[in-house]
């Protein structure tokens with residue numbers, strides 16, 4: 250987590266890969282993700298502007314489900330602030346993502362993958378981030394585990410095999426400070442607030458809502474976080490696959506700091522592009538100055 254001043258917010262192009270074909274064959278998942286990263290970075294062969302920052306969805310290299318996490322888990326052993334040797338990494342996913350970011354020359358939020366910690370063998374749902382040089386610059390372990398039980402609809406218990414992360418994470422690019430979360434983390438405004446109060450102008454959460462919670466909450470939560478923190482907020486989902494064990498909602502989305510949805514996918518494989526304009530961010534904060542109207546004399550500052 251950076252404690253320095255955030256970089257000046259500059260315009261940039263964001264591309265979300267709503268990845269399809271995520272099946273049991275990890276090598277095939279990685280190969281397909283790589284092709285889509287290169288395609289997204291190049292603006293779909295020139296049809297769209299080239300992307301500066303590309304995002305993959307939650308659990309892009311493995312089927313989504315607690316039984317799969319131990320089988321697909323990879324060790325990463327990233328220590329913030331220390332140089333990371335991608336070539337020596339045991340993670341095939343890290344190697345692919347690093348090479349793809351470097352080849353495409355883009356910042357890359359590499360969705361999330363099941364991760365096994367090298368010291369205690371605990372499993373995490375972990376996002377990794379790469380610079381255009383292919384350096385692994387940040388990770389985020391999903392803090393809030395997706396444990397829900399809606400009778401007759403959906404029961405899911407990530408905590409059967411996963412442990413929740415303990416840190417709040419962001420990274421600096423040459424155009425913005427970007428805060429990270431993963432899926433269920435969006436339901437906890439504190440995480441978004443802390444990253445926003447630490448200077449993030451953009452919050453990105455790989456995610457995979459489902460056919461029960463997606464229609465009601467996916468857009469609402471993103472617009473809520475965008476408005477209450479006055480930031481760009483974006484979630485990137487896998488495409489829906491009704492043959493898979495988990496049916497993702499899709500609808501990868503980008504919301505501006507006024508709460509307007511500026512880009513949205515359907516439920517099939519797609520790449521969604523959005524131009525991120527800092528003026529909207531500055532106008533939102535100038536016009537509705539909640540960032541300077543907080544009453545920490547009345548309630549606690551959770552970001553302190």
Ligand SMILES: NC(=O)CC(=O)C(=O)O
Nearest residue numbers: 395432433457458459462
């Ligand atoms: N999959 C998740 O982590 C969260 C989700 O689907 C929801 O909150 O709903």
